[in-house]
Amino acid sequence: MKIIATDRKGEVHTLEGRDGWSVMEILRDAGLPVAAECGGACACATCQVYVDPEWYAKLPPKSDSETDMLDMAVAVEPNSRLSCQITCTPALDGIKLTIAPE
């Protein structure tokens, strides 16, 4: 599956996702600037992304802990998600997202 990620400079990167990995791990492995301070434990809100609205609707809903953790993120938008909580699956092939500001 492919992930189409826009970084904070507006540059677009097409990344190869790995089934079962989190989107955060793919972004981080590609050297994109997601802090992901807690390493993917849904505990720091530093891997926030804005998911393209058409893709946002296709994602499994947020868990309570992700909803809670987003309260600790800055610049939250209606299409905000924590990328450590999005798992790569074939259904998400082509997902478009933007890394939220620091």
Next chain:
Amino acid sequence: MAGRHETDVAILGAGPIALFAVFELGLLDLKAHLVDILDRPGGQCTELYPDKPIYDIPGLPVVSGQELTDRLMQQVKPFAPQFHLSQMASGLDRLDDGRWRLKTDAGTEIIAPVVVIAAGAGSFVPKRPPIAGIAEYEGKSVFYSVRKMEAFRGKNILIAGGGDSALDWTINLAPVAAKLTLVHHRDGFRAAQHSVNQMRELAAHGKINFEIASVKALHGVNGMLEEVTLAGPDKREWRHACDTFMPIFGLTIKLGPIAEFGLKLHEDRIPVDTEKFESSTPGIFAIGDINSYPGKLKLILCGFHEAALMAQAAFHICRPNEKLRFQYTTSSTSLQKKLGVA
């Protein structure tokens, strides 16, 4: 505990690796003082994931961040490490006698022949919202924490956030402020239920205002805030008058003053050798997530290993005329005495 302290090793950080370094140094009779910006030991383990399970600590199939910290604190107890908490290490310089002086923003000075940087990814600092020009207002009309409640008396305060701290400050500042508005991006909160109830009660009685909105822009003169632009979930924007803005979104990690210590850095990490975990500056070691070397893995267990080897090298600096004898805790009566078990 401000003041001047002389010891063997000054440790920057009080996370799991710093704590285990105390243990390894202690076995060699080296004393340590630790400095951490957080108000308790444990670093990321207690600040970010106290309740989350860790599965890759050898011998502990599952342990939480808090429990690991508690166990390490128990393990280092015989060595009576001195903690200087809620302080940021602000400077590092070398004295004429060759020892190092680590200074903190609270006026503490730790003098030691060896400095160990076990600072993880750096210092925990408040998250700053990406609002244009916010730096100009910081410390004048934008605050990330409350040092003295009285400084907020009579102010028209805007608080943003939905966690425990945001709600606690809303509740605590409500009686002091002339007017207080809480904004949050949704009508739900991460905070404890009783705080949420208390906030809603205050709002129902008109003591505070609560709005579902986020802050988009700041307006003022010379760092003194006059208005902010708020945006609702429907993207509608409006102006809100206030003279104080407190964005309360918890903490994030920034490298901080370590960058100014004159150490060689590579991508915000301190390169070290893998024999002693010493930086390119003799006497300054770096262990745990803060260091880098070929093959580095950011794992707690790797940091433990680094701490053990660092301690051996630190001994030779602190006790140049003594011979280091390697011993096992299982069989050495002298080590067991140090641990208080023999």
